[in-house]
Each structure stands twice: as C-alpha cells, then as structure tokens.
Amino acid sequence: MGILEVKGVGKRFGGLHALSDVNLSVKENTVHAIIGPNGAGKSTLLNCFVGKLIPDTGSVMFDGQSVLGRKPHEINQMGISRVFQTPEIFSDLTVLENMMIPCFAQRDGAFSMAAYADMMKDKDIVGRAEAELEAMNMADKREMNAASMSRGDKRRLEIAMCLSQQPRLLLLDEPTAGMARADTNNTIDLLKQIKEERDITIAIIEHDMHVVFSLAERITVLAQGTPLVEDVPDNIKGHPKVREAYLGETQVAA
Amino acid sequence: MFGLNTKDTRLLILVAILVVLAPFILNPFPENSAMAQFNAGYPDLMQRFVIFGIFAIGFNILFGLTGYLSFGHAAFLGVGSYAAIWMMKLLTMNVVPAIILSVVFAGLFSLLVGWISLRRSGIYFSILTLAFAQMSYSLAYSVLTPITGGETGLQPKLNDPRILDGALAEGATPKANLFGLEMGASYELGIGGWLFTLNAGYYIAGVLMLASFYLAIRIFRSPFGMMLRAVKSNQQRMNYTGLNSKPYTLAAFVISGMYAGLAGGLMVAMDTQAGPERMFWTVGGEVVLMTILGGAGTLIGPVLGAGMIKYMENIISKINSKILHEWFAFMPDGVEDFIVNILYPFIGKGWHLTLGLIFMAVVIFLPGGLVEGGQRIARLFGRGKKASEKDASGKTTPAE
Structure with missing residues (x-):
C-alpha cells in the first residue's frame, strides 16, 4: 500500500477525456515523478489530489482516507502540501x-x-x-x-x-518551469537535500527529463490521460512506449 | 504599554492627546477674527470627526486588510441608528443600552449580508453589498415605515414608554444622557479672544473612538490580522496552506459592520434622531473615500481621511462669495472679481468639486493616501536619523 493510492480515476471535460482509468501508487518516503507530454493530463491529475477537481470516476486515497470531495484546506490539514508551477x-x-x-x-x-x-x-x-x-x-x-x-x-x-x-506528502507541479539552467540545478540540489534530511514523500510533475532523472526513484509516464508505464528511471529511459509518446512515433511511420 | 509595541503605543498616545485637546487645536483663531470660520472646534463637528473616525477605522479592517471593497456599510450605520433610537424610545434615554444594542444589531445584520455577499469576490462582492444597502434604504424609507418612521425618521417622543426612566414633565424634551450627564452639556472656556467648548458628548464619543482605535491596532498585530492580509495577498496560497479564507473574511466583515453600528448608535446618542438617509449608498461611498484618502490598510489613515472630509464638508461649504471678496479686497477690482469667479465653483455647495480634485490628486500621486504623504515628508526631514525606521502607522499598501 502506498501513501497515495489512485484507482481508476477518470475525468471528462465535455467531450474531452482528460483522464481515463488512472491507477497510481506512491510509496512512502520515495520521490515519485509523473511525466508526460503536454496535454497528457498531469496537471488535471494533480488537481484531483488537492481538491481543486473532483474526478468523475475512481478513488484517490491518502493514508487510507479518501480526499475526494474535500476542500483544498482540508486536504492540506490531512498532510498534503502543494508547490505551484509559478511560486504562490x-x-x-x-x-x-x-x-x-x-x-x-x-x-x-x-x-x-x-x-x-x-x-x-x-x-x-x-x-x-x-x-x-x-x-x-x-x-x-x-x-x-x-x-x-x-x-x-x-x-x-x-x-x-x-x-x-x-507534510507527509509534498506535491510539486513543474517546480522548474521557466527557470534558467542554474536556478533549475539549485532547485534540484535543494530537493535532493530535502529528500536526504527529512522523512517525506515527494510526488513531482515535470516534463524536464533532466530534473526527473536526477530526482525520481519511480516514474509514471502519462499519455493522453492514461498511464503508459510505471517503473524505475533506468527502465523508463529506453522504453519504446515512452519514446513513442514523446517523439510521436507511430506504428505506421515505424 | 497596553500589550502594544513602542511604536504603536506612541501612536495611540498621540491620537489620545489629539482627541483630548481637539477643542483647543481645532479652534486656533480668535472668535471675532476673519479666520474664525476655519475654526472646527465646535461640538457638532468634533462629534462627527470621531464618529466617522470609528466608521472608517472599522471599514479599514475589512477593506484595508482583506481588500474586499464594500459599498454597503451605510446599511449597518443605519441599523445601528435605528436600534439605538428604539432603545431610547422603549428603555431609557441613557445612551449605554442604545450603544450596546446598536453594535449587536449591526453585527447580526452584517452577519447575514456578509454570509450572502462573500460568496463572490471582487466587483461582484461590491455590487452585492451595494444592492443590500439600497434594499435596506428602500425598506427603511417606505416598506418598514412602522419600524423606521419612513421618510421622517424617528425621534424620542414625550409619550414613549421608556420603562426605565421616570415620566417626564409636560413640555420637557427627552435628552440623551450618560447616567444623568447630558450629551449636549458643554463647558465654555473663554481665554482672551478665544472661546473653547468642552462638550460631554464629544468626549464620550472620543473615548469610544480611542477604544475602537486600540482594538484595531490589536487586530492589525494579531495572527487573525495577518490572515486577513493573507486573504488580500493570495487566497489560493492561503487555501492550499490549510486555512479556510471564508470565515476569516466573514469575521472581518462582521467586525467592520459592528464598528459601523457603533458609529450609527453614537450618532443617535448625539442628535437623538434616525432617518433613512443614513442608509443611502453615498454614505457608504463616503467611508470608502475616507479610507482611501487617508491610506487604506494603515492604522491612522482612515481617521485622517474621515477628519479631512468632514472638515471640508463643514468648513469649505461655509465659505461664500462675500467672504472671498473680503479676502481678495486688497487687489484691484477687476483682478479681484476674476479670482473670485474662478474660485467660486469650488466653495460653498461646490465643496464636492474641491474634494474630488484632492481625491484625484491623492490617488494619482500618493496611492498610499495621506499617510504616505506624511511618510514622504518625514523622510525628507529625518533622512539620516530615521533611515531604517518605518513610519509608526505600519506598511502602506495602495488601495486597489
């Protein structure tokens, strides 16, 4: 059992399936990255964790308790803190x-x-x-x-x-978006230091591969609202499905 | 002292001295001099200074700290007034129950209005409060005539029940008092050509203003006050930090409504009448002007703004063309007429024009209000000495 258990989560905006059947388990005291190309549904998924969105289907459990239907401040009081894409x-x-x-x-x-x-x-x-x-x-x-x-x-x-x-779970939404390389590296060092010094679970959404592979212990790849693979970084790097999602290779072209 | 830091204590003591000495400070010109019309040290005007000061201090707790701009606070002033006048009709002419009940009723009414209006923020919140104020005005003006006296308003009458007071003699007028001390009681002090009026009603209102001011300082420096500033600064971060911004804004709204109710109750204590015009939206607009003019979000700003607007309303509006001609009599006739004609639209009934110009100048050049003006002057004079020390009234943040 992970500290954050996501089961069968689906979310539609009108005719758009932003998320469908997302299953995810974030283990305690790990750094778990969720990556994927633009429009893969990463932010939508994160918003389902913190009470900004309520999924149409599925469940999101934090430490054995459902977070669905709770307000952002209640979810924070449960032990989830969120860092925004632009610093809030x-x-x-x-x-x-x-x-x-x-x-x-x-x-x-x-x-x-x-x-x-x-x-x-x-x-x-x-x-x-x-x-x-x-x-x-x-x-x-x-x-x-x-x-x-x-x-x-x-x-x-x-x-x-x-x-x-x-917090027991720290959520980071593209923490280095729009940052210069030097600032990005500083942020990576800071997060590594936090990881070493504290008992904390970190879930991070990112599309900068450099950041992801320097930090993550486990990676979930999201594409078109569904998880493609979940594995350790070394196995993700060369995974054909991941390359396909990122580089847009199709069966026909291959 | 009083649980405040040195700077705040100094500010409180300064305001206390100004309140106590106002009858002297505001009457700088001898009674028969040409400048006597600029004297503001008469009871009626001084009472209005402190009462509107209370109104603005309370309004600033909502607008200055949370940034929620209400145009409806006149409604709470009116509710406070009606509650007070009914206490005077039913219970006693002693002002204590009147003032307490005015605060309570305004608090309850603002709880209702705030609970509904705070479902929206920004301009929609402002419009909702404005709508509530106008509805309250209409209710007071016509629909609720049996309770509010309609257009004519309410006054204590000789044959009101007043169960705590003894019956009044035929032909006597019921007078507001504090355990026998009449609000209208004054002691006139003549020194040389000067005449100073020390009025009981003014000092009672002044003491309540000081208490309100002290409470406002405590709120500004409290964790609660910081949360209100957090509401203005970043509500999203606040909610994601585990804080529920809704009850904070509602509490600020109710506190400011209670301040408005106190101001309304004090008005009744001074002039023993209440009418619907106190609920008109321009009264709510006036307190917005006072707060911005003085400096929204600063401690002393709203009091300064209230004083300035009430001074102009009463003094500039008294100047007429005859007085202007007297001032410029030393000039050749043609020039004198020319200058008087230019200035004429800005005096008398045209005082709003002067106020408008000053307001525009302040908003454009001093977004932090009069307090920011004071800080700039202080910086010019005490550059080296006080470089690191901030102004006693705390941070200025421009009003939105």
Missing part, C-alpha cells in the same frame, strides 16, 4: 510572515479567531518560522518583502512554507 506566496507580506502563516495553520487549524494576541510575541511560531528559514539558508531575508525576491528565492520560500508544516 504572500507577496505583500514579509518573508518571516510568509513562514509564520503555515505554522499557524498547522498549529491552530483552518480558522482561529486570535484577534487580540500579538503574533510577534508567539515564541513557538516565530521560533519555528525562523528555524525553517535558517534551514533553507534564508535567515538574512526575514524582514524582506516577499514580492521583491528573485524568482529562485520565491520558489525556495514556497517550498520552505510547505515544509514548515511537516
């Missing part, structure tokens, strides 16, 4: 405040009417936020306005925010 942070707030919000969310729940307490005097939360910034080498930026950071730092902050909640 609180740009009007300082870096420290950005870090404090997920800490509050994890400790006090989805809603807390603490309107009279001074947040900066909450030693527990401030301490956790600062420790996480320290661990991510961002302590010097704590008073900075989040909007004024570089794109690479915004990505790093977003990952730090997700990690501060000690």
